[in-house]
Amino acid sequence: MTSRDRIPVTVLTGFLGSGKTTLLNRILSENHGKRIAVIENEFGEVGVDHQLVIGAEEELFETNNGCICCTVRGDLLRILGQLLKRRDRFDYVMIETTGMADPGPVAQTFFLDDDFRNQFVLDAIVTVIDARHIEEHLDRMQEPKEQAAFADVILLNKIDLVAPADLERIERRLRAINGTAKIFRTRNCDVPIDKVLNVGAFDLGRALAVDGAFLEPEYPFEWAGLYELAAGRYTLRTGAEAHAHHAHGHEGRACHDHDHGHAHDHAAGLAIALLPAGGATPEALAAQIEPAVRVFAEDGVRVDCGGVVQAGAGLARIDVGHDGSQFELVVTQPGPYALFCEHAPAEFNLRIDGLQPVAERAFASHHHDDEIASIGLSDPRPLDPKKVNDWLSYLLQSRGADIFRMKGVLNLRGEDRRYVFHGVHMMFDGQLERPWGGAPRQNSLVFIGRKLDRQELEAGFHSCLA
Amino acid sequence: MQAALLEPRARVKLDDYIVDVAWSPDSRALAAIGGEGRVALAQLTGESLTARTLGEHAMGALAVSWQPRSVSAPGDRFATSGQDGALVLWSAADGSELRRWRPAIAATEHVAFRPDGTSLASAAGRTVTLWSATGEKLHELPAAPATVAALAWDKTGRDLAAAVNGGLVMHRFEGPQPTRRLLKWDGAALTVAFSPNGRAVAAGMQDGSVHFWYLATGRDSQMRGYPGRVTQVVWSHNGRYLATGALDTVVIWDFGGKGPEGTRPLQLRGHTDRIETMAFQPAGPYLLTGGRDWRVSLWLPGKATAALDAHLAGAAISAIRWAPDNRHVAVGECEGMLTIYELVAVGR
Numbered sequence: 067m068t069s070r071d072r073i074p075v076t077v078l079t080g081f082l083g084s085g086k087t088t089l090l091n092r093i094l095s096e097n098h099g100k101r102i103a104v105i106e107n108e109f110g111e112v113g114v115d116h117q118l119v120i121g122a123e124e125e126l127f128e129t130n131n132g133c134i135c136c137t138v139r140g141d142l143l144r145i146l147g148q149l150l151k152r153r154d155r156f157d158y159v160m161i162e163t164t165g166m167a168d169p170g171p172v173a174q175t176f177f178l179d180d181d182f183r184n185q186f187v188l189d190a191i192v193t194v195i196d197a198r199h200i201e202e203h204l205d206r207m208q209e210p211k212e213q214a215a216f217a218d219v220i221l222l223n224k225i226d227l228v229a230p231a232d233l234e235r236i237e238r239r240l241r242a243i244n245g246t247a248k249i250f251r252t253r254n255c256d257v258p259i260d261k262v263l264n265v266g267a268f269d270l271g272r273a274l275a276v277d278g279a280f281l282e283p284e285y286p287f288e289w290a291g292l293y294e295l296a297a298g299r300y301t302l303r304t305g306a307e308a309h310a311h312h313a314h315g316h317e318g319r320a321c322h323d324h325d326h327g328h329a330h331d332h333a334a335g336l337a338i339a340l341l342p343a344g345g346a347t348p349e350a351l352a353a354q355i356e357p358a359v360r361v362f363a364e365d366g367v368r369v370d371c372g373g374v375v376q377a378g379a380g381l382a383r384i385d386v387g388h389d390g391s392q393f394e395l396v397v398t399q400p401g402p403y404a405l406f407c408e409h410a411p412a413e414f415n416l417r418i419d420g421l422q423p424v425a426e427r428a429f430a431s432h433h434h435d436d437e438i439a440s441i442g443l444s445d446p447r448p449l450d451p452k453k454v455n456d457w458l459s460y461l462l463q464s465r466g467a468d469i470f471r472m473k474g475v476l477n478l479r480g481e482d483r484r485y486v487f488h489g490v491h492m493m494f495d496g497q498l499e500r501p502w503g504g505a506p507r508q509n510s511l512v513f514i515g516r517k518l519d520r521q522e523l524e525a526g527f528h529s530c531l532a
Numbered sequence: 533m534q535a536a537l538l539e540p541r542a543r544v545k546l547d548d549y550i551v552d553v554a555w556s557p558d559s560r561a562l563a564a565i566g567g568e569g570r571v572a573l574a575q576l577t578g579e580s581l582t583a584r585t586l587g588e589h590a591m592g593a594l595a596v597s598w599q600p601r602s603v604s605a606p607g608d609r610f611a612t613s614g615q616d617g618a619l620v621l622w623s624a625a626d627g628s629e630l631r632r633w634r635p636a637i638a639a640t641e642h643v644a645f646r647p648d649g650t651s652l653a654s655a656a657g658r659t660v661t662l663w664s665a666t667g668e669k670l671h672e673l674p675a676a677p678a679t680v681a682a683l684a685w686d687k688t689g690r691d692l693a694a695a696v697n698g699g700l701v702m703h704r705f706e707g708p709q710p711t712r713r714l715l716k717w718d719g720a721a722l723t724v725a726f727s728p729n730g731r732a733v734a735a736g737m738q739d740g741s742v743h744f745w746y747l748a749t750g751r752d753s754q755m756r757g758y759p760g761r762v763t764q765v766v767w768s769h770n771g772r773y774l775a776t777g778a779l780d781t782v783v784i785w786d787f788g789g790k791g792p793e794g795t796r797p798l799q800l801r802g803h804t805d806r807i808e809t810m811a812f813q814p815a816g817p818y819l820l821t822g823g824r825d826w827r828v829s830l831w832l833p834g835k836a837t838a839a840l841d842a843h844l845a846g847a848a849i850s851a852i853r854w855a856p857d858n859r860h861v862a863v864g865e866c867e868g869m870l871t872i873y874e875l876v877a878v879g880r
Contacts (some may be wrong), residue, residue: 125640125678144681151850
């Protein structure tokens with residue numbers, strides 16, 4: 067059997083109530099011409115009669131002293147084996163896992179067994195997330211982190227039940243966990259089918275998409291806006307009306323703690339800095355990034371509600387522990403100023419009364435609030451193939467249990483083509499792909515896992531430089 | 533050395549992937565079940581094989597077992613089970629459904645008549661049930677610790693083994709109530725078979741090993757080094773040889789003398805793709821294997837490691853079953869061809 071005969075498999079994960087079944091029913095009822103077999107682990111929810119729906123009880127086969135990297139799903143081995151006996155009736159498989167499932171063993175089932183590798187190809191892991199409850203789940207449990215970390219596609223679902231600012235924060239947090247998944251915001255899992263089927267996420271032949279912003283350097287701020295300020299006094303505000311319809315039910319409390327559990331340390335205040343800029347242009351804003359990084363390294367001055375923030379005076383940590391905080395912004399020297407903010411202003415409804423920024427810029431979030439996170443590395447310099455091999459082998463051996471996914475495109479010395487790889491735990495697949503041609507050569511690597519150490523990964527990467 | 537060949541005698545094409553076949557006690561009829569769910573009855577008359585479809589299991593048939601003939605059973609029916617959860621008893625005489633019932637919501641994956649033909653065991657998920665030959669529930673056994681991957685009776689019908697993740701669940705039918713014990717092993721058992729002499733029970737494991745237990749002492753042993761999960765374990769009629777299969781590898785363990793421990797097994801060479809099925813002659817030394825390489829091979833374990841004979845079929849081989857007459861063999865292919873071969877002795 068050739069590889070093109072392999073049957074693609076989509077793994078659908080997500081908590082009970084996230085909308086998994088809605089998505090599944092949509093996929094099955096849509097007229098896409100595909101005959102789809104469904105392996106369902108939570109019974110009785112799929113309502114489409116004419117499709118092949120098989121129920122199963124999730125069963126882990128631990129094959130080597132309980133090592134998570136060697137664990138496969140026995141029920142899938144058995145049922146997919148049975149499905150192969152009815153090949154002409156289906157050309158796609160969807161596996162719906164239970165809400166608490168770890169996607170690792172599901173993925174490994176398609177890597178570990180030689181026989182299965184020849185018959186099936188994992189297309190993508192799709193994770194459906196209930197935007198309304200995900201922060202609470204992320205704070206309390208491991209499973210939603212793992213499900214987000216393993217995903218190739220994340221549907222951030224039920225967005226109509228969540229305030230826009232909360233959504234921004236949630237998406238940033240998910241992005242910090244998984245730097246490479248495609249995130250779609252949906253109300254009722256209403257995403258075009260081709261975004262979740264035939265994604266080819268494990269197909270080395272398709273270009274590995276690594277989010278460019280994710281590979282940017284880390285900054286201690288997430289947003290900057292440029293304002294033209296005259297000398298005088300302004301009012302800087304946070305909170306109030308944006309929270310009036312907050313989904314967490316905080317209405318009616320004038321001042322409250324942000325008790326809904328996202329992980330920013332509000333007690334320390336929101337770090338902001340107003341830096342004088344050389345002009346009112348995006349370039350002038352960009353020129354202040356490096357100075358801002360230095361300013362953000364300061365301890366800063368704590369400013370309580372009603373206090374004074376002096377433009378051009380360094381780092382201020384304003385108290386956003388209460389809804390509707392306000393501060394006096396004092397400008398002595400008129401001119402353009404760049405306001406750098408630790409978090410996106412939308413999250414706190416931060417604004418200067420009567421003013422809009424003339425230019426603004428968002429920065430990728432790298433706040434690894436969660437134990438599970440993504441780390442991206444980017445470097446144009448060529449690598450030594452032997453050293454890369456040694457390093458990746460060492461990583462798989464020593465850290466395989468903690469690295470859920472890894473992906474990369476490498477610029478190898480003396481090689482005209484891109485070297486592309488991916489991995490799930492200790493499973494690894496890599497090959498030479500398209501030539502670089504005229505494109506700038508660049509190494510891009512992403513690791514998604516638990517307790518990853520950026521310094522360690524960077525040091526390992528640098529040891530591979532040719 | 534004895535020498536023999538397989539000669540094709542008759543064939544019929546069924547419009548389905550042949551999942552398994554079961555012979556009638558008189559070796560004149562066969563029940564065949566298909567991946568799409570078809571249940572067919574084939575009749576062998578001289579050199580003519582005819583088949584007709586009797587019915588189906590929606591979404592696929594999974595298991596078939598023909599009632600053995602004994603002083604207490606006529607051997608006139610067979611049972612099938614399927615993805616639809618149903619168990620069906622079929623009349624061999626007219627092909628009618630004697631009884632159809634649905635003991636499970638999910639698939640009923642295994643069905644096996646007791647060797648005396650008086651009762652029938654089925655497994656669906658973790659549930660193992662014993663039914664009378666007419667389909668009355670006799671015992672619902674305590675839920676197994678994991679999904680039952682295979683069922684096997686010992687030759688006497690006293691013990692029923694269920695292969696599960698974690699070892700074997702052994703049910704003993706002696707006295708009014710069945711008793712149960714676990715043969716524990718930290719690994720997933722995929723298939724199970726009792727040696728016909730009652731000495732041992734062997735299991736093929738997910739982790740690429742064969743595990744077996746001596747029934748008299750409970751002592752267990754492990755044989756490792758397979759290239760993949762062990763999907764086949766079959767015993768020779770006298771319990772001397774255990775043939776095992778993993779991917780394209782057939783390994784024979786010799787249980788003669790002190791046993792296989794510390795010995796080097798024989799490896800039978802010839803298959804080039806995954807072995808799907810194997811069967812020892814019911815009262816003789818020959819072994820048959822069939823694989824995804826479309827090949828049916830005849831072996832004489834202990835005497836030669838090369839095949840005595842091999843036939844290239846028209847598609848991947850999915851089922852091989854010896855007839856009780858010790859002479860005929862049914863070979864099913866994944867594209868529906870059912871071929872009857874005869875074992876023919878050749879001059880010395």
